[in-house]
Amino acid sequence: MVRIGRDKSAGYMTNWAARLFARAIDRRLKPLGLSSAHMPVMFALGDGREMSQKALAQAASIEQPTMAATLSRMERDGLVQRRPDPGDRRAMLFSLTPQAAEKADAVHAAAVAVNARALSALAPQERDAFLGMLARVVAGLGEDERG
Known part of the structure; x- marks a missing residue:
């Protein structure tokens, strides 16, 4: 073989790049009390929208239990309200708290910088x-996932 x-x-290279992206984002978001795990929710709700947990999980392409845990932590930390x-x-329906909404531009700026x-x-x-x-790679893998 x-x-x-x-x-x-x-x-391997894509996974490695993803880990490096997450660490770079985390370094920029840590002073705001945020991490890369918050980004899908911040981006989805950053324009003032409200979304259900199911819709957020679909938008972020993550499993429902992971989204539930993320939303619970964000609610505990005063970042989302339901x-x-x-x-x-x-x-x-979940939305960003005013405290989190004030951080939305900084989250976007961190993503742009990274x-x-x-x-x-x-x-x-x-x-x-x-x-x-x-x-195209993402689209191909998405087709594979759907069967």
Whole structure:
């Protein structure tokens, strides 16, 4: 069996890059009392929207139990608030608290800064090509996931 090096494995390199992205984001968000785990919720609700836990989990492409735990921690920390969904008595709608909404621009700025740093080694046309190819990889894996 011929083994390829980790630097030739798309899965390994993508996972490594994701971990480096998360650590870079965490360093920037820590002074705000936030982490990369908060980003999907901050982005989804950052424009003042309210969403159910189910909708948030779908938007973030994460499992419901993970989203439930994230929302519980964020509620405990005063970052999200919940209210009953008037259209579904069994569901709750989540929104950012005013305290968290004030941090939404800083979260966006941290993401922009980390993305710029990550892509800084590439020429502009390489960035576009890289992001285009990455989008195709994600789409292909998404089709695989759906069966």
